[in-house]
Amino acid sequence: MSQHYPALIIVVPLLAALAAAAAGWINKRYCFPIAVASLAASFVSSVFLLGRVIRVKEVIYEMAGWTAPIGIVYRVDALNGLVIVVVTAVALVNLIYSKSAIEEDFPDKMGTYYALYILFATGLAGMVVTGDAFNLYVLMEIASLTGYSLMGLRRDRATVSALNYLIVGTIGATFYLLGVGYIYIATGTLNMAEIASFMSQMSDSGSIRMAFVICLAGLFIKMAFFPLHGWLPNAYTYTPTASIGLIAPLTTKVTVYIMIRMALSVFTPEFSFKTIELSGAIVWLAIIGIVAGSCMALAQKNFKKMFTYIIVAEVGYMVGGFWLGNRAGISGSVLHIANDALMTLALFMAAGIFARKIKGEEISDMQGLFRKMPWTMAAFVLGGLSIIGVPPTCGFFSKWYLISGGIEAGNYYFVGALLFSSLINAVLFFRIFEVAYFEPFSESHGHDHSHGHEAVAVEEAPLGMLIPFYVVAISLVILGIFSGDLITKIIYFAIPAGIV
Amino acid sequence: MGEILDFIIAKSNYWSYVVLMMIGLYAMISRQNYVRKIIGMSIFQTAVILFYVSTAVKEKAVIPIIAHGHGEEANAAIEASQYINPLPHVLMLTAIVVGVATLGVALSLAIRVYQKYGTLEENEINDMIREQ
Numbered sequence: 001m002s003q004h005y006p007a008l009i010i011v012v013p014l015l016a017a018l019a020a021a022a023a024g025w026i027n028k029r030y031c032f033p034i035a036v037a038s039l040a041a042s043f044v045s046s047v048f049l050l051g052r053v054i055r056v057k058e059v060i061y062e063m064a065g066w067t068a069p070i071g072i073v074y075r076v077d078a079l080n081g082l083v084i085v086v087v088t089a090v091a092l093v094n095l096i097y098s099k100s101a102i103e104e105d106f107p108d109k110m111g112t113y114y115a116l117y118i119l120f121a122t123g124l125a126g127m128v129v130t131g132d133a134f135n136l137y138v139l140m141e142i143a144s145l146t147g148y149s150l151m152g153l154r155r156d157r158a159t160v161s162a163l164n165y166l167i168v169g170t171i172g173a174t175f176y177l178l179g180v181g182y183i184y185i186a187t188g189t190l191n192m193a194e195i196a197s198f199m200s201q202m203s204d205s206g207s208i209r210m211a212f213v214i215c216l217a218g219l220f221i222k223m224a225f226f227p228l229h230g231w232l233p234n235a236y237t238y239t240p241t242a243s244i245g246l247i248a249p250l251t252t253k254v255t256v257y258i259m260i261r262m263a264l265s266v267f268t269p270e271f272s273f274k275t276i277e278l279s280g281a282i283v284w285l286a287i288i289g290i291v292a293g294s295c296m297a298l299a300q301k302n303f304k305k306m307f308t309y310i311i312v313a314e315v316g317y318m319v320g321g322f323w324l325g326n327r328a329g330i331s332g333s334v335l336h337i338a339n340d341a342l343m344t345l346a347l348f349m350a351a352g353i354f355a356r357k358i359k360g361e362e363i364s365d366m367q368g369l370f371r372k373m374p375w376t377m378a379a380f381v382l383g384g385l386s387i388i389g390v391p392p393t394c395g396f397f398s399k400w401y402l403i404s405g406g407i408e409a410g411n412y413y414f415v416g417a418l419l420f421s422s423l424i425n426a427v428l429f430f431r432i433f434e435v436a437y438f439e440p441f442s443e444s445h446g447h448d449h450s451h452g453h454e455a456v457a458v459e460e461a462p463l464g465m466l467i468p469f470y471v472v473a474i475s476l477v478i479l480g481i482f483s484g485d486l487i488t489k490i491i492y493f494a495i496p497a498g499i500v
Numbered sequence: 501m502g503e504i505l506d507f508i509i510a511k512s513n514y515w516s517y518v519v520l521m522m523i524g525l526y527a528m529i530s531r532q533n534y535v536r537k538i539i540g541m542s543i544f545q546t547a548v549i550l551f552y553v554s555t556a557v558k559e560k561a562v563i564p565i566i567a568h569g570h571g572e573e574a575n576a577a578i579e580a581s582q583y584i585n586p587l588p589h590v591l592m593l594t595a596i597v598v599g600v601a602t603l604g605v606a607l608s609l610a611i612r613v614y615q616k617y618g619t620l621e622e623n624e625i626n627d628m629i630r631e632q
Contacts, residue, residue, distance in 0.1 A: 134591055141598045145605050152609045159612040160625055166606050167528055170541050177595065178548050184588070185555055 005049040006061035006074040009084060010126050012045070013038045017118040024111010031114040032102075035095055038118060042125060043088040046081075053081035054489060060131070068191050075131030075193065079264070079334065079494035082486070083257045084128045086338045090249050090345050091121035097349055097468035098242030101356070105154055105240050113153065113242075120146040120246060124254050133180045133266065134190045136258065137173065140222075144169050147251060150243035151235060158238040165235040168221060175218030182211035183266075192266045199268045203275045212267055212276055216259070223255035225315050226289025233296075233308040237361075241352035244304075249344040252311060253337045256318045260334065263322070269496050279323040283414055286320025289313065290417040294424035302361045303354070306428060307347045310387060313421050314340050320414055321402040327499050329405025334491045335483060336398035339386070342476055343395055346383030349469045350376065353461040363432055368441025373460045377436060379473035384429035386476045389422045394480035401487070513554035520547035534613065534620040538606045545599040549592045556588040 016038030023030035053059055053076055061074040076084065095117065106113045123143030130136050148169070152162030184190060186207040187198045202208045224232035236248050263272040273279055293313030300306040318340070321333035353376050358365050370377045386393035399418060406415040460466070479486070508515055520543060527540025564583040610620060617625050 134594075138594055138598065141602070145601055148605050148609065152612060155612060155616060157629060159609055159616060160629070163534060163606065163609040163613055166602070166609060167537055167541055170602055170606075171525070171528065171544065174545055174548055178551065181548065181552050181555065181588075 002048065002052070004061070005045045005052070006059060006076055006129050007063070008045040009042050009049070009088065009129060010074075010122055012041045013118045013122040013125070017115045017122065020118060021111050021115035024109075024114070028110045031110050032099055035114045035118055036092070039088065039092040039095055039121060042121070043085070043092050046084040046088045046125075049076055050081040050085050050490075053078060057493060069189055069194055072135050073131040073191065073193075074129045076129055077494065078490045078492075079261065080128045080257065082334070082338055082490050082494070083254070084125060086341045087124050087128055087250055087254060088121070090341055091117075091124075091246060093468045093471055094242075094245035094249075094345060094349070097352075097465050098245060100462060100464055101241045101352060105242065109153065113150075116146045116149050116153070117242075117246065120150060124250050127254055127258060131192050132190055133183060133192055133195065137177050137180060140173055140176065140258075143251070143254075144173060144222075147243075147247050150247065151239045153243075154240050156238065158240065161234040161238050165231050168231040172218045172221030175214050175221065177218075179211045179213075179215030179218060182207045182214065186211070192261075195266050196268050199266075199271055203271050208267075208271075209276060212272070213278075215262055216278075219255055219259045219262070220319075223252045223259070223315055223319070224312055225319055226285060226292055226312060229289070229293070229312045229315070232312060233305055236308040236311070237302065237305045241348075241355060245345055245348045245352060248308070248311060248348050249341040252315050253318075253341045253344075256315065256322075256333070257337055259319070260322055260330070264496060269325075269499055273323075273325040273499075279325055282323040283320050283411060286316040286323065287413050287417040289316035290320065290421045294421040297428055298424055301363060303363050303366070303432065304348075304351050304361050306363075307344070307351060310347070310425065310428070311344060314344070317399070317402055317418065317421075320417075321405055324405045324409040324411060324414065325499065326405055326408050327495055328401050328408055330495050330499065331487055331491050332398050332401030332403075332405050334494055335394075335401060335486060338486070339394040339398045339476075339479060339483075342472055342479065343383060343386045346379070346469070346472045346476060347387065349465070349472060350380040350383060353465055353469070357459070357461065363435055366432060366436045367439040369436040372441055375466060376461050376469070379466075379469050381433065382473040382476055384425075384433070386480075388425045388429060392480045393476050394483055395476075397480055397483035513557075514551070517547045517551040517554070520544075520550065532622045534610050534622065537622075538603065538610065541606065542599065542603055545595070545602070549595055549599070552588040552592045552595070556585040558584050 016034050020031050020034045023034055049059065057077065059076045061076075062068070063072045063074065066072070102110065102113055120143055123139050123141075123146060126139035127136055127143060130139060144166075148162050148166045151165065152159040180190065183195055186202055186205050187195050189195055189198075199208070221228045232252075236244060239247060263269070290313050293309050293316060297306050297309035297313065300309060314336070318333045318336050321329040321336065324330075353373070354366065354369075355361060357373065358369070382393065386395035389395045389399040391397075399422065403415050403418055406412070406418065461469070524540045524542070524544030524547060528537050528544065531537050531540065558581060561582055561584045564586040566578065613625065614620055617628055619625060
């Protein structure tokens with residue numbers, strides 16, 4: 001049993017997606033337990049897998065017993081061992097949180113919705129554990145296609161955004177596929193470890209350089225790295241509550257992980273940082289992206305849209321930190337993948353509760369919310385403080401590593417951009433806190449946004465939403481307190497020994 | 501001039517995939533109509549399929565089916581250069597399936613958009629969204 005964990009993470013939810021779709025035809029009440037059970041099994045497997053990775057450093061699973069170059073292997077080490085736990089945890093917690101939202105938004109399509117939800121989580125988990133470059137493309141498309149459907153399933157503005165996202169996302173994925181083709185021409189293999197073993201003799205090869213650039217371009221589109229971020233804000237702002245808590249925290253973070261995996265374990269650090277002289281340019285783009293993302297967030301009146309621009313800036317943190325190319329920067333980047341997934345989840349969980357209760361999406365609609373829903377707001381404050389980077393929340397620690405990486409590399413513009421963005425984030429969130437805390441609650445608010453909805457009593461969120469929200473908010477602090485252990489016990493081993 | 505022509509002809513498969521890919525990319529970016537964008541997307545994906553398949557070709561090679569592959573001759577040594585590389589074809593079988601699925605999702609989203617807005621022109625839809 002225990003040697004099959006890498007497969008169980010994928011296979012259990014894959015089969016459960018079929019079961020959930022079938023259960024939707026028979027009795028809708030079975031869908032939710034099936035979904036929770038499968039994602040919980042996936043989460044438990046990934047936790048045990050991480051435990052095993054900490055002991056043995058690397059777990060290689062050969063699918064159906066076919067060995068490496070012929071068959072597809074799943075390879076889990078310290079880097080993706082951590083990411084897979086985060087992916088399955090976010091998918092599970094958000095599913096429990098979204099139960100009532102799904103029942104409300106998709107009453108007649110619950111089987112379909114749960115099947116898509118589980119498939120999306122499966123696709124992302126598969127992208128994280130796979131050790132095969134082409135297999136990664138297929139899983140990426142599974143995650144993308146289900147993601148577009150999750151966005152566009154409700155008949156509203158989201159369909160247009162989902163269609164635009166689909167067109168841009170397909171460009172990104174196809175570029176990645178083309179890059180893999182060039183790798184295959186040059187090396188004759190698709191297994192990541194085997195490609196890496198050829199890389200020392202191939203660093204002059206034009207095909208490999210071309211492959212590197214095309215793969216990176218495709219991944220940058222997929223992760224909404226500035227200036228290729230145009231699709232993200234609209235796509236995420238109009239997505240239904242249940243879907244956004246899954247898509248927003250995970251899609252960009254998993255793609256950043258793929259970039260790190262490609263650069264470190266496929267193209268090898270020697271090639272990515274030294275032979276190809278692109279890292280300086282990428283860090284500059286990241287700096288511009290951080291500043292621009294923060295400024296555009298400041299310009300928004302709609303809080304959901306503001307959060308989406310914060311994601312754009314956060315992608316800049318991770319990409320920039322990684323391409324600094326030193327140990328502190330890469331540690332900060334990997335730690336930030338975990339932290340940012342949870343922080344973004346906390347923000348969008350809060351946004352989901354607000355959207356349900358106040359029926360408006362403007363910051364000015366949030367007057368007096370501290371008095372009306374004190375528990376929700378308390379957890380939201382934790383999420384906000386973490387994004388700003390206030391200790392002891394986890395956002396502080398990853399930013400600390402990123403900044404010390406910037407100082408080590410002597411790139412003070414990057415350090416400056418991080419500090420500037422933290423400052424802007426402080427302004428952003430204290431602006432919300434001010435409206436919600438000091439301005440009195442007005443009964444008339446939101447009337448022009450209600451579109452004929454009946455007036456909803458503004459009150460505390462139901463416990464079914466509040467408890468998962470608190471699990472996430474408290475885990476932000478717990479992750480912060482234990483981030484030293486995460487760095488020394490896990491992330492340290494994720495970075496090749498050659499990088500200091 | 502002759503050298504350039506030779507260079508283009510020798511790499512004709514790469515040139516044709518690049519040209520197709522750029523036609524697709526141009527259609528996706530410049531067209532206002534969503535159906536045209538989706539057609540561009542399909543061309544874009546097909547170009548990559550063409551690229552992969554063309555890399556499998558070897559001169560004077562045959563399809564990778566071993567004649568008389570059963571019985572006592574099954575264990576005879578195989579000269580790889582006599583057979584074209586089957587792996588890109590197999591990979592592209594998967595990519596075609598992915599492309600069809602993408603096309604299906606795109607068209608169904610386009611139908612939803614048309615039902616809601618009564619048009620598939622991007623600028624008209626954007627105007628309607630702005631007016632709301």
